[in-house]
Amino acid sequence: MPRKLFVTTALPYANAPFHVGHMMEYIQADIWVRFQRMQGHEVHFVCADDAHGAPIMIAAEKAGKTPQQFVTEIAGGRRQYLDGFHIGFDNWHSTDGPENHQLAQDIYRALRRQGLIAERTIEQFFDPVKGMFLPDRYIKGECPRCGAKDQYGDSCEVCGAVYTPTELKNPYSTLTGATPVMKASEHYFFQLSAQRCIDFLQEWTGQPGRLQTEVLNKIKEWFAVDEHGHGALSDWDISRDAPYFGIEIPDAPGKYFYVWLDAPIGYLAALKNYCDKSGRDYDALMADPALEQIHFIGKDITYFHTLFWPAMLKFSGRKVPDRVFVHGFITVSGEKMSKSRGTGISPLRYLELGMNAEWLRYYIAAKLNSKVEDIDFNPDDFIARVNSDLVGKYINIASRAAGFIAKRFGGALSGDVGVEGLSVLDALRAGCSDIERLYEEREFGKALREIMLLADRVNEYVDQHKPWELAKQAGQDAVLHRKSRLSCASRRCASPTRSARSASTRSASTST
Numbered sequence: 001m002p003r004k005l006f007v008t009t010a011l012p013y014a015n016a017p018f019h020v021g022h023m024m025e026y027i028q029a030d031i032w033v034r035f036q037r038m039q040g041h042e043v044h045f046v047c048a049d050d051a052h053g054a055p056i057m058i059a060a061e062k063a064g065k066t067p068q069q070f071v072t073e074i075a076g077g078r079r080q081y082l083d084g085f086h087i088g089f090d091n092w093h094s095t096d097g098p099e100n101h102q103l104a105q106d107i108y109r110a111l112r113r114q115g116l117i118a119e120r121t122i123e124q125f126f127d128p129v130k131g132m133f134l135p136d137r138y139i140k141g142e143c144p145r146c147g148a149k150d151q152y153g154d155s156c157e158v159c160g161a162v163y164t165p166t167e168l169k170n171p172y173s174t175l176t177g178a179t180p181v182m183k184a185s186e187h188y189f190f191q192l193s194a195q196r197c198i199d200f201l202q203e204w205t206g207q208p209g210r211l212q213t214e215v216l217n218k219i220k221e222w223f224a225v226d227e228h229g230h231g232a233l234s235d236w237d238i239s240r241d242a243p244y245f246g247i248e249i250p251d252a253p254g255k256y257f258y259v260w261l262d263a264p265i266g267y268l269a270a271l272k273n274y275c276d277k278s279g280r281d282y283d284a285l286m287a288d289p290a291l292e293q294i295h296f297i298g299k300d301i302t303y304f305h306t307l308f309w310p311a312m313l314k315f316s317g318r319k320v321p322d323r324v325f326v327h328g329f330i331t332v333s334g335e336k337m338s339k340s341r342g343t344g345i346s347p348l349r350y351l352e353l354g355m356n357a358e359w360l361r362y363y364i365a366a367k368l369n370s371k372v373e374d375i376d377f378n379p380d381d382f383i384a385r386v387n388s389d390l391v392g393k394y395i396n397i398a399s400r401a402a403g404f405i406a407k408r409f410g411g412a413l414s415g416d417v418g419v420e421g422l423s424v425l426d427a428l429r430a431g432c433s434d435i436e437r438l439y440e441e442r443e444f445g446k447a448l449r450e451i452m453l454l455a456d457r458v459n460e461y462v463d464q465h466k467p468w469e470l471a472k473q474a475g476q477d478a479v480l481h482r483k484s485r486l487s488c489a490s491r492r493c494a495s496p497t498r499s500a501r502s503a504s505t506r507s508a509s510t511s512t
């Protein structure tokens, strides 16, 4: 039975170009999606820019642009990365699109009807010069513990103390330098602590196969009841005061949804926009019980995707996610990527240098598994892996026979592989179901190891039969044709990590 899959990757924040961490996630999801499509399943694979929030509003202002202009320009730069690394999204949308405004407001109204929205007055720092409430990251001051100057509102980089912005000594707004004042404001909360939310989330997270073991263990900590008998799930502040770049809260003038409320709804908006553009019925698709909704995300946003997001969907009467696939981060030579320290690799620079996208796709695939583990990009290891596996084994097979097939046999394969050839082919085909299972389970590293073993097998066959010698002998054409055929047939199993474009036979080297 063909499956119906709605697959997303996390929405990137629209304040900067992609980094290699984004590309890792897109490559992981793209390989999985490509595999599902090869199995004949129906896949709708979408993503969007996460366009809202204070950081974008402030960055746009600094750049002398409207937030809309700012995010449109960022969005305009996405295509070169996605095409460059052969990522096959069906649609790329924006959380500032009209579909998302509509969906976010609909979902909010439904949650309110369910009695799950509370109003509470909270006090927050306010910049009297700028006339806006300050998110924690825009407040600095002296550490309440060690007195270090210019520390952020949540923690001290000098002594490691963790605190709230109101505990800072001599606080100031990083936007204007003004001393912030405490000001009260009415906020809206999604009541995640309600017993029915907790009951639902216990049930949803506990479904076998839905979440990885490590993720489940983390969630158990979040559910744990503290020494005072309180559940750890607290209500979620979903509103922000104007000025804010976001979606207006219905019936609440001057109030906007916190960016994290409307961001995941962007998955639905991207799908709806895709359906509308391609003549599909979004409502019918979402109402189909056979549709599997699957999100690929990084480990840092697990809380949002395994608690808030399913609860929002459930209590607004919508389909809940079937699976959330969480991955770790990518490090470079064992170090966390850091722009300021100049570590990390720029995906665009990689392409500009003339490096083949397939090399990075292969290398990342070879390192990925189904666990929430960080993977490391190591330049020396990258070159060695690409040269030994991709060029030395996999491409080698084709390059050893493709010439004969093209020049001598008009590009047509022989219908006859001979008894020996057939036994090699049978061995290759016997490996298929295991490899398929590994792809399905996102055990790409293991799948590629299996595939490389098969490549070894074919290379052994070619070595034994030496088609280059047959080619020199008169009257051996039929034999040569037979022996060359295997080289092409064996390439089938490995293709989900590769794009439709052919991989280069050039070796990877630092000189490019």
Ligand SMILES: [Zn+2]
Residues within 6 Å of the ligand: 143, 144, 145, 146, 147, 148, 156, 157, 158, 159, 160, 161
């Ligand atoms: Zn300190």
